[in-house]
Amino acid sequence: MKYLPLLALLILGCRESPRVDYTAEKSATYSTVAIAGPHPLATQTAEAVLRRGGNAIDAAVAMQLAMAVVYPRAGNIGGGGFLVYRPADGPAIALDYREVAPAAAHRDMYLDSAGNVTEGLSTLGHLAVGVPGTVAGIAAMHERFGSLPWAELVQPAIDLADGGYRLSEAEIERLKRYHDDFAALNEETPFNDSSRVAGTLVQQPDLAATLIRIRDEGAAGFYEGATADLIVAEMESGGGLITREDLRQYAPKWKAPITKEYKEFRLISMPPSSSGGVALSQMAEMIEPFPLSEYGFQSVRSVQVIAEAMRRAYADRAEYLGDADFYPVPVDSLLRDEYLLNRMADFSFDTAGTSAAIAAGNLPMKETFETTHISIVDSLGNAVSITTTLNGNFGSKVMVDGGGFFLNNEMDDFSAKPGVPNMFGLVGKEANAIQPGKRMLSSMTPTIVERNGELFLVLGAPGGSTIITAVLQTFLNVTEYGMDLPAAVAAPRFHHQWLPDEILYESDALSGGVLDSLKTLGYRFREVNSMAVIKAIRVLHDGRLQAAADPRNPDDDVAGY
Template sequence: MKIQISKNALLSVVGTCFIIVSCKTVQPTSQTNSSQKPSENLGFYQFSNEDANASPFVAKKASVYGKNGMIAATHPAASQVGVDILKMGGNAIDAAVATQFALAVVHPAAGNIGGGGFLVYRDKKGKSYTLDYREKAPEKASRDMYLDENKNVKAGQPSWYGHTASGTPGSVDGLEQAHKRFGKLTWQQILQPAIDLAENGVKLTMREARGLNRTKVEFLKYNPTKKYFMKPDTTDWKEGELLIQKDLAKALRRIQEQGRKGFYEGETAQLLLAEMKRGGGIITQKDLDNYKATWREPIVENYKNMKIISMPPPSSGGIALAQLLKYVEPYPLQRWGWHTDSTTQVMIEAERRVFADRATWLGDPDFVKVPQKELLETNYLKKRWEDFQFDQATDSKKVKAGTIAGYESVETTHSSFVDKEGNAVSITTTLNNSYGSKVVVDGAGFLMNDEMDDFSIKPGVPNSYGLIGNEANAIVPNKRMLSSMTPTIVEENGKLKMVLGTPGGSTIITSVFQVFLNVAEHGMTMQQAVDALRFHHQWLPDRTTFEEGGFTEQTLKRMREKGYKIDSQKNTIGRMDCILVLPDGTYEGGADVRADDTAVGY
């Protein structure tokens, strides 16, 4: 027996505990239910008596609402900083910049001044901007710097760990540029909360304590004479204990007093360069002097009557998300239902083709010709889709990047912001792997990134996230490495609708894709959309992983019968921090229950 119940009716009976079932495969059509506007979509959840205990959520978390502003960020203290800035009269950019500096203190695994990131901004009038402050390869970097004499990748993973793993940091320059162009409060006001947190200390959450304890051996290996992130008695950290970072506070105060000069010049720069010399790193003063964040044209594409605004290269996220949505738009995902075999199949097949294109065509547009327009053309995508069949899985070994005429062949953190005027910011920043290169700058107390691994250190060899790279992403001095970060803002009928983003390496793209569809097609609230279990496919390796419980046995059976390699994993996928604008203008924050992520509104 199988029935459909509208979400509102279901809520009145069982609250937010939904039971999900696979629906019968429906052959694809190019028509969707055009009589129902997305803004009026109540959504439907398919369910049956197949599994009385099944739930689509990793856990259930209450939504957070606000009329005057909303922050969704990785750490509760950082989210509170953002809201406090809004209450002082700051705008979304002020809140975003203050929160990023706070994250450098309270979330050392990914928050940073030694890394970089991307920012998408939509102002209250609907004009959009994107800022690229991705790290750059130092001038002394070279194409084969991580290969031995036999052209094999060197032992010890030098692009992951240690001083040679770091690109020139971009965070401080980028955040200063964003504030100078759009901020309202003073730079001194923006920096003070982070300085206070570093000087006075922040109480460790259970996850932060566990992360520091887990990384203790690596901290000692790459910082043998330092005691940063260590307790004086060398015992393990416990939840609630105070992490005080006096040297980081001094570094932040220099930035407060001198702006970018307080990081790229003077004492902090000298400390950074001394650290590079101590460990054989290659960043020089010339690299620091020459670093400049870059304003770029956003990727803007439509999905039905929604406008998707996302990050262009060297982020692969915007192009990839736009391609994914164009592939699945013709299909009746709402009618098929969430995580049914038909819905899941078209999503996996789209992901397979998109990640193949990513591996070949995408890189830093300042160094390679990225065929951005061609990759998003309807005829190109139709050609890529011709070998898709509903009765069997496509073999990734047979999927290559598309042919384009005229061309030669995680640890990250995300935050979303909206202020009372409707200005919105989506910002994703990263050190790459958790705690970056594990190198702490002596005397300045901040971690350096390991972003050099995001280059293709050898064509065809996967990076730490299993992503295959090629010539477009080869190492070149001063080049920005390709990224999966996908900070995104969505409009509906010309009005702000969603602010989306997540950390997660290669899973960033697919997580943003799924959360968007959870709201746009499956009628979920933002918190439900964030909490819903997720899956991931990235072309190679040719397998789909999903969070435990994400599919019914019936759906898994059908998928496997068609040849899909699909397996559960105990690790979670992504950590979304998102905002949804409700019809009455109220902001709903959706902060991921998978970690310490927290939404705060007022």
């Protein structure tokens, strides 16, 4: 019998209920372990693993798979991600399980006959899909650092898919928003019943069957055999590029993290193919000479310093950052102290800078948001910071027929054409051009912070191009402005990414005349509803763990004991 996709099951096989049998907790302090994530059922899954004696990696494995069931717009097995791991008894390490371009991809694949970018081609449908990396990444982290049996960690996700979970109000709203895309891009018409309410029970036999293959066969249960056949059939049905060989060839990569000192703190973050670690480190060092704590939170001077550092880091991102296996990314030069000191040499408090005047720096040599994040600290002090993504909400909006999971639209994170912005308004150049087997540049910024050598913060976020600046501001809110973690996460934010030449700001940010003063100096602004959604854990001075989930997402949740 052919399996029906999850979305059709919502129409044909789900029953209504007036209640959602879980609630999200936004902050709490724990004595032993802490988790922050995007959905209560996912954090509960991780907590149960830790209570059974699993470590932070075990909890992360089970949690990511659970997210594929209960958080389909971003939790994924059809996407990819990044891990930054700081074991209690060894050096930090990073794992890149970002998607890659299929072998048939090419530089100009999204351009029309006139050389212009074809709107929607890299964001919607089968041609937008990169080769998924999530399952291979999860298997790799478990093989190296896991302690509990693999099957035991996969089973909770199978149980959630088979037994069902109830949709929250926030998820219902998202599903309705993308009804037309689902209907246009899938053989069956999902969500044509738009009357579904919070409490609808979702059972996913297709996804359960896929997870059973992963449980029994490991990564091969996804990249080979029946699941691979389903992915390839889906690609062929809609003109996608992924082949069986693309799936067989996929491999995650262990890497050294990006590290940078800021006063008594040490930032540990993700290297390329993420731009997050480099850009975060650049901004932190450009800001460090300025007395932000004296200026005050979101004062005119604080905002100027931070926004100008953002502007310069994003200019460098556009010019120099991409997959280091395909382009000589000049990481050492970009992070050199002298270079970063000179980057702010033309900054003045008297007037706004302009992006037209601030290009990428001259180096001596060259070397939506619907992502999601989890932060975990276990009883031994092992710390996990993981950001994963499908890119847009529900990725390409294509669900693998018979597989029950959405596929990413990560090909949009390449530079379809130099200087043409992607869905997040980010521009790129040769460093991020499309090539077969290449990882597309990301803004994901899973980060761990030490203070005087001891674990201090674990944080990260979804949020597209605003991820990096949200991580920066949360860090500064704690370290410079003295906020406790829940206040630091909830505080209003702003963002500058070089192009377009404007500062985005949340409606409650830049108050008390600050916005008007900055406009007088020449800065341009655009108000947005919200930006990135932080999930963080802080180690308090007495060793307890304070966890904070972002109020910007109603389903964000913390757990622990």
